[in-house]
Each structure stands twice: as structure tokens, then as C-alpha cells.
Amino acid sequence: MINEKLKQEDLKYIWHPCSQMKDYENNLPLIPIQSAKGVYLKDYENNQYIDSISSWWVNIFGHQNRYINKKIKKQLNTLEHVIFAGFTHKPAINLAKRIINITPKGLDKVFFADNGSSGIEVALKMSFHYHKNLGKIKPKFVSLKNSYHGETMGALAVGDVELYKDTYKNIIIDTIQTPAPKDQTKKSANIAIKKVEKLFKKYHEEISSIIIEPLIQCAGYMKMYHPIFITKLRILCDKYDIHLIADEVAVGFGRSGTMFAIEQAKVSPDFMVVSKGLTGGYLPLALTLTTQKIYDAFYCNYGEYKAFLHSHSYTGNAIACACANAVLDIFEKEDIINKNQKKIKYISKQLKRFKNLDNVLEIRQTGFIAAIELKGYSSDQRINLTIYKEALKNGIFIRPLGNVVYFMPPYVIKKQEIKRVFDTLFEILVKIS
Numbered sequence: 001m002i003n004e005k006l007k008q009e010d011l012k013y014i015w016h017p018c019s020q021m022k023d024y025e026n027n028l029p030l031i032p033i034q035s036a037k038g039v040y041l042k043d044y045e046n047n048q049y050i051d052s053i054s055s056w057w058v059n060i061f062g063h064q065n066r067y068i069n070k071k072i073k074k075q076l077n078t079l080e081h082v083i084f085a086g087f088t089h090k091p092a093i094n095l096a097k098r099i100i101n102i103t104p105k106g107l108d109k110v111f112f113a114d115n116g117s118s119g120i121e122v123a124l125k126m127s128f129h130y131h132k133n134l135g136k137i138k139p140k141f142v143s144l145k146n147s148y149h150g151e152t153m154g155a156l157a158v159g160d161v162e163l164y165k166d167t168y169k170n171i172i173i174d175t176i177q178t179p180a181p182k183d184q185t186k187k188s189a190n191i192a193i194k195k196v197e198k199l200f201k202k203y204h205e206e207i208s209s210i211i212i213e214p215l216i217q218c219a220g221y222m223k224m225y226h227p228i229f230i231t232k233l234r235i236l237c238d239k240y241d242i243h244l245i246a247d248e249v250a251v252g253f254g255r256s257g258t259m260f261a262i263e264q265a266k267v268s269p270d271f272m273v274v275s276k277g278l279t280g281g282y283l284p285l286a287l288t289l290t291t292q293k294i295y296d297a298f299y300c301n302y303g304e305y306k307a308f309l310h311s312h313s314y315t316g317n318a319i320a321c322a323c324a325n326a327v328l329d330i331f332e333k334e335d336i337i338n339k340n341q342k343k344i345k346y347i348s349k350q351l352k353r354f355k356n357l358d359n360v361l362e363i364r365q366t367g368f369i370a371a372i373e374l375k376g377y378s379s380d381q382r383i384n385l386t387i388y389k390e391a392l393k394n395g396i397f398i399r400p401l402g403n404v405v406y407f408m409p410p411y412v413i414k415k416q417e418i419k420r421v422f423d424t425l426f427e428i429l430v431k432i433s
């Protein structure tokens with residue numbers, strides 16, 4: 001009963017994200033969470049749910065991680081926050097230094113923002129502004145079809161998921177979308193790169209940058225592609241004086257199997273945006289990294305009007321920075337990227353049995369992200385909702401994207417918990433086939 005009471009109270013006051021609020025009347029559960037530990041979320045009636053999607057892909061080292069908690073508490077006792085214009089602090093300096101050390105070569109400067117979308121806005125504005133400072137007006141941005149970069153106006157404009165974008169098409173800036181590779185083969189990557197080349201050839205004088213989600217279009221139904229696409233894209237960007245923006249908001253920090261997905265393409269972008277896993281799912285923080293060359297184009301005497309005057313009140317929040325430093329400590333001390341490989345293999349093994357199901361169209365995996373695309377269901381059937389509710393009944397929190405069921409858990413998940421999620425999912429898919 002306490003769950004229901006809290007739900008009713010919540011609905012009286014709160015407007016939830018990414019929801020049709022009326023759905024919460026009958027169709028959609030709204031579960032008040034009392035506490036969480038590791039991969040488990042616990043409601044007020046002591047039901048537990050495995051957080052199979054890391055609470056929107058942010059939580060990488062489990063809920064209530066002892067080490068992160070300790071580091072946040074320590075920071076809380078010294079400095080919570082200070083204005084970041086004209087002031088600085090050690091947690092931000094350490095974080096900037098460390099992130100530069102672990103990201104691709106050539107990314108030498110860090111700008112702080114406070115969520116993925118705002119980090120993307122920074123990259124887009126900086127890219128345009130860089131060209132402007134050099135005397136070129138390049139008002140166009142290119143992105144891939146089916147991409148997702150966030151929900152603020154600029155981020156939405158470079159996104160291409162109809163569901164989120166269509167309503168606002170009259171009020172967002174005009175951008176160009178080019179086809180993404182249609183699958184993980186090299187052949188598809190090469191087909192897509194040819195389209196990019198054609199586009200760049202024609203419009204390069206107007207294009208500031210191209211923004212991509214390296215290897216995995218997460219919100220775009222977990223579509224995946226081959227790294228060769230990015231390797232070749234880098235060459236085209238250099239040839240046509242167009243910036244390459246790597247949006248690593250979702251795929252950064254080990255999700256793709258490597259620390260950053262773009263590493264697999266063996267190239268460096270001109271901008272890289274990180275967020276989500278950066279604070280292990282604790283606090284909002286984003287970083288936009290860029291090159292010395294781009295930074296230098298803004299560097300001049302006061303009054304020449306080249307400075308990047310973008311700001312957010314919570315820029316460089318000290319607690320969030322301390323938290324991110326704790327996350328980087330864990331990566332270093334526990335050799336997470338190497339250790340994750342075993343679990344990644346185990347996930348592949350678990351996926352195999354789904355191939356033979358009648359209602360499965362395709363299985364995809366890159367690193368710690370697995371996706372099962374279903375077939376034979378119309379959107380009116382809302383099969384995602386059926387799966388979501390059925391999984392919850394079995395203590396699993398999984399949140400399909402349309403007809404795509406995906407698994408993106410915290411790295412601390414144990415093998416037996418991985419198995420439990422896939423066993424449950426298998427039973428559900430058999431039941432609804």
C-alpha cells in the first residue's frame with residue numbers, strides 16, 4: 001500500500017520525463033524506490049529489481065558504491081561549490097588533467113557543463129564559433145540518421161529520432177542528416193562513408209562539424225556500426241575542414257568494451273563530450289574536450305570579442321568533480337576495462353539462445369551493451385510495455401526501446417545476475433511469441 005500511496009502523492013505534483021503522464025493511471029507502473037545497493041533497487045514494500053539499464057545508462061559501479069560515497073562525503077566537508085569564472089579548485093584541476101590523460105591524443109582542453117545535452121550544446125557552439133573567429137561562417141551541422149544527442153534545442157536539432165524531434169521541427173535549427181551504416185559490417189560502413197563524402201564535397205563551405213555517437217546509436221534503438229566508418233570519417237573531416245564531434249555521453253567509460261568507443265577507430269576527434277558514467281551515476285556533470293588549436297582560436301586580447309562566453313551556474317561543481325575523480329580511481333585501481341572482458345564474453349554466450357526464437361529479428365552486441373530486436377509486433381501492440389511489466393514482476397528492471405530489448409547494466413553485476421536477467425527475458429520472449 002505504501003507504494004501506491006507514494007505514487008498518488010507523486011502524481012499530484014510531479015511531471016515525469018519521457019512519459020505520457022496519463023499512462024501512469026493504469027498502464028504504466030510508477031515505483032517509489034526506497035534504497036538501492038549494487039545492481040538492486042528496492043521499493044517501499046521490499047520488492048527488489050535488478051537495474052539492467054544502469055538507471056538510464058549512468059550507473060557503472062553500482063548504487064551506493066562505498067568508495068564513491070566516501071569520496072563525496074569527504075568533499076562535502078571542504079567545498080561544495082564555488083563560481084567557476086575567476087575561481088578554481090583541486091577536484092576540477094585533477095579531473096581535467098586525468099581526463100586529458102585517458103582520452104584520445106590531441107584533446108588538451110576541458111570545458112565543464114552539467115549534463116549530456118549541455119555538453120553537446122557547448123561542442124556545437126564552439127565549433128561554429130571557431131570557424132567564425134577565423135572569418136568563416138559555417139552555419140550547418142551534420143549528424144547521422146537515427147542519431148540522438150539530447151533534448152535541448154541544439155542537441156535535438158542534430159538528433160534524428162522522430163519521436164523526440166518531430167514536434168519541434170519548426171522551431172529548431174536546420175541540420176543535415178546523412179545515413180548511418182546500416183549494420184556492423186565493413187561494407188555498410190563503406191557505403192555510408194561514400195554518402196558523407198558526397199555531402200561534404202558539395203556543402204563543405206557551409207558545414208562546421210559532423211557529430212556522431214561512436215559505434216552505438218543508443219537511443220536510436222541500439223543500432224551498431226563498424227569503427228572503420230569513423231576512421232574514414234576522420235580523413236574526410238580533415239580534407240574538408242569540418243570538425244568531428246564524438247558524442248561519448250552514452251558509450252564512454254567502458255560501455256563499448258574500450259574506455260572510449262572512438263579508440264576502436266584509432267583516431268582523435270576535434271571535440272569529445274562525456275557525461276553519464278563520468279560520475280558513476282551519482283551527479284550531473286559533463287565535459288567537452290577539445291584541441292589546443294581550437295582553444296587558440298578563441299585566445300586574444302580583451303575587446304577582440306573572440307571569447308567563448310557560454311556558462312552554466314553549476315559549472316565545475318566541486319562535489320561532482322570529486323565524484324568523477326573517484327570513478328577514475330576505480331577504473332585505475334581495479335583495472336576495470338580488462339576485467340570487464342570476461343563479463344562481456346559471458347553476455348555474448350547468454351545471447352546465443354535468443355537467435356532461434358521466432359520473434360527475434362537480430363541480436364547485437366558491442367562491449368557491455370546487448371540488444372535483441374524483435375519482429376512481428378506493431379507499435380500499437382506496445383510490446384515494450386508488456387515486456388517491461390512482465391520483467392518487473394520477476395524482479396528485473398528492463399526498459400525496451402520500441403521493439404528492441406537491451407541490456408546495459410552496471411559493471412558490478414555478477415555472472416549469476418546476468419544469467420537471471422537473460423533467463424527471465426528468454427521466458428518472457430517465449431511467452432509472447
Ligand SMILES: Cc1ncc(COP(=O)(O)O)c(C=O)c1O
Pocket residue numbers: 115116117118120148149150151213218219247248249250251275276
Ligand atoms: C549519445 C547521447 N548524447 C547526449 C545525451 C543527452 O544526455 P543528457 O540526458 O544527460 O542530457 C544522451 C542521453 O541519453 C545520449 O545518449
